[in-house]
Amino acid sequence: MIRFDASNFTPALALSAALSVTLAPMAAKAEAPEGWSPLLEPAQLAGYLDTYGDEIRVVHITGDYAQGHIPEAGWSPYASWRSDMPNPGALRDLEHLQLVVQELGIDTDTPVVVVHSGRDATDMGAAARVYWTLKSLGIEDLALLNGGFAAWTAANLPVQTAPATFFPSDYQAQWSEDWRASTADVTALAEAGDARLLDARPAAFFDGSTWSVAAPGTIHGAQNLTYEQFFDGSRLVGAEQIRQIAAEAGYTGATTAVSFCNTGHWAAINWFALSELAQYDDVRLYAESMAEYTALNLPRDNAPNRLVYAYRASTRWVSSLF
Incomplete structure (x- = not known):
């Protein structure tokens, strides 16, 4: 069995269970739409957004967000989700990740679609890494957009340039080691x-x-x-x-x-x-x-x-x- 390795966690991570930030929650409880799957095609996502609107949170993590993004999608740069050199793969502390999730208006029951630019196969690694992080943080319903934003635009689906803003959630971070090896x-x-x-x-x-x-x-x-x-x-x-x-x-x-x-x-x-x-x-x-x-x-x-x-x-x- 793989065991928890406390040496890999920062003091902020150890103290995070006591962290309490009171912010107003999203107006309505969100649930994953029927037929939801971890990998969505552009037409599937477009249909879900047409039906469920802002109950779904779409998050771009690579590319030029200001030049165009999926309507009402948020921006959260990939660098916010992991560390810097010399160990860029290291986990960010839990307090930081909690704040990133809150600022996107995400709670544990918010369906989230992570979107990369789609420039190549390697770029999808960014989306997969953020998906893994969100899952480990207890977000229940997650998906990646197959082919990323490039596939969305290739399907002639709507694009927006105005930035989206969200009412912060009251998400409280809890990390699971179920999908990690130290x-x-x-x-x-x-x-x-x-x-x-x-x-x-x-x-x-x-x-x-x-x-x-x-x-x-x-x-x-x-x-x-x-x-x-x-x-x-x-x-x-x-x-x-x-x-x-x-x-x-x-x-x-x-x-x-x-x-x-x-x-x-x-x-x-x-x-x-x-x-x-x-x-x-x-x-x-x-x-x-x-x-x-x-x-x-x-x-x-x-x-x-x-x-x-x-x-x-x-x-x-x-x-x-x-």
């Missing part, structure tokens, strides 16, 4: 072999031939299940195809799965595909991912020796000058 959890699982550790990064990261914010290589005992396999262009494929891809990679949901990448971005796509669409049990996100794991010098596979690593690092630095 560094301590991952280390224990890697040693015991009690879970599938799924590296969501492209193969070059997995085999140690390239790297970014983390040292090259992968977590000891991990296998590569790249997020790219779950896409047709910039759109996620359906649950049946996701299950087929996972089965071909040797994962059938028989044990705990932990998805990771460099900073918990690509990994959030794999988590969303396997947990929310394919509906495998006990799929977890290692939010801090390789940025934290390698900073702690924990055991890696496919890690080049020091001489090779130094040579690659020098060539990467020289190439960056041109």
Whole structure:
């Protein structure tokens, strides 16, 4: 079993249970519309908005919101939902996340659709990471817009430029560890072999031939299940195809799965595909991912020796000058 790791939480997080902010709630209790699913197509979302209006909260998290967005949608930049360098995948403290949710007028029973710009498959990682965060915060009814805002505009659906404002909610944050694996959890699982550790990064990261914010290589005992396999262009494929891809990679949901990448971005796509669409049990996100794991010098596979690593690092630095 994966256990709670209190060392990963800030003092603000520990004190958040006592936090009490009295703000006026939304006027009406919201519920998910009939037929709601974790992945919505533009026409589905448009139909829900026509019927249920502002009972649904649409939130853009990437793109140029001021240049155009779904009518009455809010803006909450992706940077508000996770940390900064050198560990951008780390969780923000609970007090901060509570305020972000309140300012969007969201409560636990508000149906929320997270929208990315849709420029490419990678961009959907931002939406998936915010979805995972909201779910862990206890928001009950969530969805992503397949293909993002680009798919919405391609369907010739209405666009608005005026910013939307919301009456703040009285949401009180409670964090669940049900969909998270900490560094301590991952280390224990890697040693015991009690879970599938799924590296969501492209193969070059997995085999140690390239790297970014983390040292090259992968977590000891991990296998590569790249997020790219779950896409047709910039759109996620359906649950049946996701299950087929996972089965071909040797994962059938028989044990705990932990998805990771460099900073918990690509990994959030794999988590969303396997947990929310394919509906495998006990799929977890290692939010801090390789940025934290390698900073702690924990055991890696496919890690080049020091001489090779130094040579690659020098060539990467020289190439960056041109």
